Amino acid sequence: MPELPEVETVRRSLEPRITGHRIEAVDVRRRDLRWPIVDEFEERLRGRSIRALERRAKYLLIRLDDDATWVVHFGMSGTLLFHESRRERFDKHDHVVVDLAAGGQLVFNDPRRFGSMSIHEGDDAQLFEGVGPEPLDEVGFNGEYLFAHGKRTSRVLKDVLMDQRVVAGLGNIYVNEALFLAGLRPRRALRRLTRDDCERLAQSVRTIISEAIEHRGSSISDFLDGVGRMGGYQWRRRVYGREGESCAACGSTIKVIVVGQRSSFYCPTCQR
Numbered sequence: 296m297p298e299l300p301e302v303e304t305v306r307r308s309l310e311p312r313i314t315g316h317r318i319e320a321v322d323v324r325r326r327d328l329r330w331p332i333v334d335e336f337e338e339r340l341r342g343r344s345i346r347a348l349e350r351r352a353k354y355l356l357i358r359l360d361d362d363a364t365w366v367v368h369f370g371m372s373g374t375l376l377f378h379e380s381r382r383e384r385f386d387k388h389d390h391v392v393v394d395l396a397a398g399g400q401l402v403f404n405d406p407r408r409f410g411s412m413s414i415h416e417g418d419d420a421q422l423f424e425g426v427g428p429e430p431l432d433e434v435g436f437n438g439e440y441l442f443a444h445g446k447r448t449s450r451v452l453k454d455v456l457m458d459q460r461v462v463a464g465l466g467n468i469y470v471n472e473a474l475f476l477a478g479l480r481p482r483r484a485l486r487r488l489t490r491d492d493c494e495r496l497a498q499s500v501r502t503i504i505s506e507a508i509e510h511r512g513s514s515i516s517d518f519l520d521g522v523g524r525m526g527g528y529q530w531r532r533r534v535y536g537r538e539g540e541s542c543a544a545c546g547s548t549i550k551v552i553v554v555g556q557r558s559s560f561y562c563p564t565c566q567r
C-alpha cells in the first residue's frame with residue numbers, strides 16, 4: 296500500500312509533467328472504486344487547468360485553476376501514470392483516463408479498487424479533519440507530542456504510529472523501520488516511554504520517512520511512480536519483510552509477530 300513516501304514520489308514525478316496543463320477529456324471507465332466516482336466528475340474536470348500538485352497524508356492533491364482539488368487516494372494497489380502520448384487501448388484495471396490538451400495522458404489503474412478519486416471544493420480543513428500532523432512537521436510531530444499522547448492511551452507503539460489520527464501517512468513498512476531505528480519493540484506501550492524515548496522515536500520516524508522519500512519509496516509489491524519507475528527503498532529495508540534474515544546491525548535473527556492484525560518485524564537484540 297502506498298504510504299507517505301510513495302505518494303510524495305508520485306507527486307514529485309508528475310509535478311513537472313502536468314503542472315500548468317489543461318484537461319481536455321475525461322473518461323471514467325469504471326466508477327465503483329472504494330467510493331463511487333460521482334457522476335459530475337468528468338464535467339467538473341474537463342476544461343480545467345492543473346495549478347499545482349500537493350500532498351497531505353497519503354492523498355495526492357491536484358489543485359485546479361478554479362480552486363477545487365482533484366483528490367487521489369491510491370488504496371492498496373493504485374497507480375497514476377503519465378504517458379507522453381495518448382494510448383488508445385486500455386487494461387481492464389485502467390479505471391480513469393484523463394487527456395491533457397498538450398497531448399499527454401494520465402491513467403489511473405487499480406486492480407484491487409481500494410483507491411478513490413473525487414473533486415473537493417474549497418479548502419482542505421474539512422477533508423483532513425481529524426487527520427494527525429505530518430511526520431516531517433517538527434512543530435506538530437515531536438517527542439513532546441508523543442509523550443503527551445502517551446498520557447491518554449494504553450496502546451502499543453505499533454498501533455499508535457499506524458493510527459492516521461496520531462500521525463499522518465505512515466503504514467506498515469515505515470512504522471516497522473522507524474521502531475527498529477528507535478530501538479523500540481512494536482508491543483511496547485507508549486505510556487511506558489520516557490521523554491527521551493519519545494524524542495528518539497519521533498526523530499526515527501522523520502529519518503526513515505526522509506530516507507524513503509530520498510530513495511523514491513518502496514517497490515515491494517507493485518509500487519510505481521507517475522512515470523512507471525520503481526522506488527529504491529526496498530533495498531535498504533532494515534527489518535520489514537525480512538523475518539528469518541540476519542539483522543545488519545547485530546547479526547540476530549529478525550522476528551515477526553502480529554500486532555493489530557498486521558505483521559510486525561523486529562530485531563530481538565536491537566529493540567527493547
Ligand SMILES: [Zn+2]
Nearest residue numbers: 542545562565
Ligand atoms: Zn539487531
